[in-house]
Amino acid sequence: MPGKEHSEVRDEHHGQHGQHGEMTGRTTELGHPRSDLLLLLVGTPLVGLLLGLAVPRLARWASGSPVLPWRDGIQFLGRLDAPWQVGLFVAAGFVAGVLLVLMAVSEDMRLKLTDEQVHVGQDGRSRTFERADVSAVFLDGRQLVLLGTDSGELVRGVPAPRAAALAEAFRAHGYPFRDADPHASLFHRWIPGTPDLPAEVHALLAARRAALGRKAPRDAGDLVETVRGLGYVVRDEGTEQYWRPLAGS
Incomplete structure (x- = not known):
């Protein structure tokens, strides 16, 4: 839909591509929206590369401050301006950017929804909850929360998809997605x-x-x-x- 950004959707039976997550039959897999992935995969390493390129120049500029801590170390960095030294800074900045992207993606909550179950991957663990055991789903700030039938939290974490995509996917599968914590x-x-x-x-x-x-x-x-x-x-x-x-x- 024009003007909206959602996660990718794929229907396994028809091979169709669309919006709101990746859907296979009646299974919806929610991941990063394409625009966010593009920003992470391209933007973060690029920023790291540019910072690495600017390190010697920034160090020379900062070393002029009389109150700067670690002044000797910063002055040393400012003298590392040979092409091969700058190349090392650039490579280190790029690698750091890639590592940040990998960490960000790995720490996000991954969701797979069906009409009967919700599968949650988080912090290296995978858990499955029956639809009948979920009494409410809502966003608390940026965190997605699932409550059990006793009103206790089944899971809490930061998901990759946008709020609108989450609400639409959970409601499409019959889950009680709320605008706020009912308790x-x-x-x-x-x-x-x-x-x-x-x-x-x-x-x-x-x-x-x-x-x-x-x-x-x-x-x-x-x-x-x-x-x-x-x-x-x-x-x-x-x-x-x-x-x-x-x-x-």
Whole structure:
């Protein structure tokens, strides 16, 4: 449709190409929109290449500042302007750009939808959820969230497709895609020691805060699962943790 950007679609039975994800019969695979992939695959390595080319010149310009830290090292970089040295900078910048693209693509949530199941690939793990076990799907900022029948989070992560493509695909397969979290009003900011939570949950949230502080998202995610087992849902807003009880708890 003119004026819209979506992911690629392919119908395996008819060989047709279109929009909104890659569709095979009644299976929709959601990935990066073509425009985003083009920007990532071409733009990021190109920026790295240009930065590598500019390193000696930028270093010479920056070395004139009297308050610059690591001034000796920056002045050394500014003297590396022989053609083969500049070539090394360019190659390093290009390789760094390619690595950034590979990291960005590998960390994105990958989705495969059918009318009966949703398959989620994330952080090197693959999980499958039955349609009947999904009570709500919504976007929390840039993160896609699937809730179970107990209102607990089944999965949370940043997907590659655009919001409109996600909503259209989930709704086409009969999933309850919502405009917002249907339980948002039940969340409370976590205050250590509040009597509203058991001591065990306080200990887990304190451990999760420490995990987030040391940049350990896998550990933080595992703690969310443990907290859910005790009857609570956890989410983040900025640097603060928020919690609510599971529906019926």
